[in-house]
Amino acid sequence: MVYTIHGWSFNKDIWMKTPFANAFHLELPGHGNSPLQITNIYEVAKKFGKSIKSSSTVVGWSIGASVAILMAVYFPEKINKLILYSPTPLFCGMSQPEVICKRFLKKLSRDFETTVTWFRKECGFSDIYPLPDKDKAIKLLESYMNLDLRNIIPEVFVKTDIIVGLKDEVTKLSGAFCCFSLFPFSSIKIFPDKFHFLF
Template sequence: MRLFCLHGWGFSSKVFEGLDCFSLDLPAHGRSNLIYRDLESLAKDIAMRIPSENVLLGWSMGGSLAILTALRFPNKVKGLILIGTTPCFGTSWNEKNIRAFLLRLRKEGHSFVKHFRKMAHWQDFEDSIELSTAYKMLEDYINLDLTYLLPYIRQRTVILQGEEDKIVPFKSGLALYNLIKGSKFITFTGGHFPRGYEYLIPKILKSF
């Protein structure tokens, strides 16, 4: 069974280097040659590049894209593994904090991306990011609301949620679980990205 991975905002496919999987860099991240228009169009671009009957793993914004891909192109996705994923990021944080985050990103640029990476991951991460396009993607992600679409997910879904996640709060992961029928909810000690993922994910994959 093939595993295809989608990284979160501010990172790249390098974040999955310890895992035996296929992956790609999202637009404006890493070495991507994808052109960004909107998240729905990006889900279509992803579907064109993945084999059929794969398990799609998405982390953070990559989780939202995995969900969109599974909904729009169900023949391509046999199952979902969602890490640190929320039904609607715009309601996961309060509006004041979101505005402050976007303002700091505009003002501080790459230095703030570096700060965000330290918040989101448990080890140092370096790769290129093109900020103007990445900023637009982030705005679209904040405004994306999957709440009313999630009950239509039919693929087997496993949700991984960090108990101390500062990016996607625990309550958001729990809301995702309650909206996807028959999904499995697994918690892990830590924040937005699980330590030991290279051992955890293969075990989960065997259940599909």
């Protein structure tokens, strides 16, 4: 079974024109039609992990990649493979300076719609897309910004494919390479003309 986890401010529809269109799509709290009320990224990963079947492949993009990694930590017996698009083990402090993270959260609180629209353009995405729930989306992002996977990833012994765009200015090439260096069994593929949004 293949499961997908989208990126922040998007929903399952990003997978519709990809090879994973027929997968089972997990939606983050506050995004799409997700019924989840929890916004702690660790608890989200546990909830998702409990719902998947054994011998699964989990495909995650950006924050979804981090959730997928945590799922593999909590439920190693259920996951055979990870496919991670634009991952980073540490968003604030590696992919982005902490001051930028704090400024972004402030902008979201002041003008959520404008800030989300700007963020999507930074990702390389320009289509019209429904907004997530403001409160849940911000709380989830805060949880993600406090996440550090550098000591966790070396304990993930599943085959892992990492895909990243050379022009990614969100989680950046450095984030993907750090993941690549930490996973015991991983490969990396770089697309020279792609941004954070790869699909």
